[in-house]
Amino acid sequence: MNDRPVITRFAPSPTGHLHIGGARTALFCWAYARRHGGRFVLRIEDTDQARSSEDAARGILEDLAWLGIDWDDGPEFTARDEDGHTASFGGDARGVGPFYQSRRREIYERYFEQLVEAGLAYPAFESPEELAAMRKAAEAAKRTFVYRQRGDYDHAAAVEQMKSAPHVLRLKMPGQAITVHDSVLGDVTFPAEELDDFVIRKADGFPTYHFAVVVDDELMGVTHVLRGQEHLNNTPRHIALQRALGFATPVYAHMPLIFNIDGTKMSKRDKDKAAKKAVREAGISSTRALVERLQAGARERGALESVSDNDLQEWLKDKQRQLGREQVGAVARALGLKLPEIDVEDFRAAGYLPDVLCNFLALLGWNPGEKNADGTDVERFDRKYLASRFDTDRIGKTNAKFDRDKLLAFNADTIQHGLSDEQFAELWLGWAERFDTELSGWARADAARWAIAARAARPRTKTLSDARETIGFALLSDEAITFDERARKKFLLRGEGAGLAVLQALVPILEKIDPWKPEAIDAALHGFAEEQQLGMGKVAQPVRVAVTGTGVSPGLGETLALVGRDGTMRRIERCIALGAGN
């Protein structure tokens, strides 16, 4: 059958940010199209009037673009990458748009008419309440409710009645078993008794998902449908619809689902749950107590203050109840809590790299089945590799748990071993401009210093968001440094203040270092250690404590260079002045 070009599509509903599971679906659809030299279509399924929003749709486009997933047909979108290059995706080169289902209603109407005229679909007049009652009755009788056309149904009369009475349209199922030929799962047969006369047009006139999907896929020439296994049970309905409409049936590939490491669904609610748990454990019961934990002037204050104590308590008590996205973020900030990442945007904010995310996602349910020369499995690869190797025959059947540890290891490995200091500096700055403006401001103030910061942070960075902590001492004022007591005792006071003596001796040496750069500083310190016949640890740790307040920091040369000569001297003076006291 296959001289037709491959066309795949990703069809999210714009009800929120792009979920990480959706991102994998998009990635696989994209990769399949690229692998086979076909086209990748992006379509927005906004037939749910109440839940869809234009903002969400735009957010999803942005998330996809950030991941490096570009589409051939779909909403137009211009992306700007870190280097300032722009790339445009989408458009309607084949004339198969529009790509928002809400703008395709007259298209659907033609097919509704066709089906009703042919007697393959029919109006039904039960109210939601009546249907609920029917379902309940079926349940009481221990049967699964399956909607069927009544035996005495009068099609002509019903068609007449539909002009005046509220109704839905249902597809008349053909009464025979339907087999799905799935390229991942093989043949799956659904018995006729299980297939109901499902709704294809809602009372509000909008098509249901089932209907819009089938019509749009046909009209957009979609040849291969890759989607999550949760859709498997829908597939016979789609096939029945295709047959009724005289459409081709695309090739289906249902892929395994992704869960949290504890086996629960990865849901936006996880963030709310985590926040709730943290507030409970902190024993906080008033909004004020939360607000007090935020830094003065923190952006999140407003979001929290809009929550009354009563709301807060209700929320704490009720598992079902959720706070808004911003409120949850504010709670997390107040308690220093790290929320689980669920949406692509969350991973971006946490400082994961798009390439790493794609790599990791690709491995959830697919693997290239190749070995490296040393016998290890190929599992680190880029999108280009994916696009050249991906196929449905290596998609697994078993659900996967999302292992954040492994993702983190991939991210850290890429940052530490796959990027130059310069690349990292740029990436980190781009991230900071979006998620940490205080840091980006600091970066902009001194480019040379930023280069050193990047060099210092990169080898210890796992995610862009944790890099700041590594060089946090450099953003503090000299007076704001607080000395960790344990470190001070261990490295400065022990042995009758041997560490303090080293600091004293170092002052004139540090004053003479020229230029004040990491290499020169390191050389001077090494020279001093050798001269005094001291192990480097005996020299380095006292300085580290004096300058950063703790026994942990990047290499000393970089550490001192970041603080600057003046800062270094001032901090050492402060530390000496503190002496053995507090």
Next chain:
RNA sequence: GGCCCCGUCGUCUAGCCAGGUCCAGGACACCAGGUUUUCAUCCUGGUAACGCGGGUUCGAAUCCCGCCGGGGUCACCA
């Protein structure tokens, strides 16, 4: 509960379709040593799995059956 899908280390998986080379390989995590001025890296080694029970076969992780377990789905949501 009905229907449907799935079942290899804690996790992601290779191997299964074309049974022997698998007392099952890799990665992440974990544990133990080592390198290093702290941290982070890095190096070496280690623990750890074919859900259970029947078949078929000279031989089964691989084929068949049953059981058990997990998941999905049962909307005028997508």
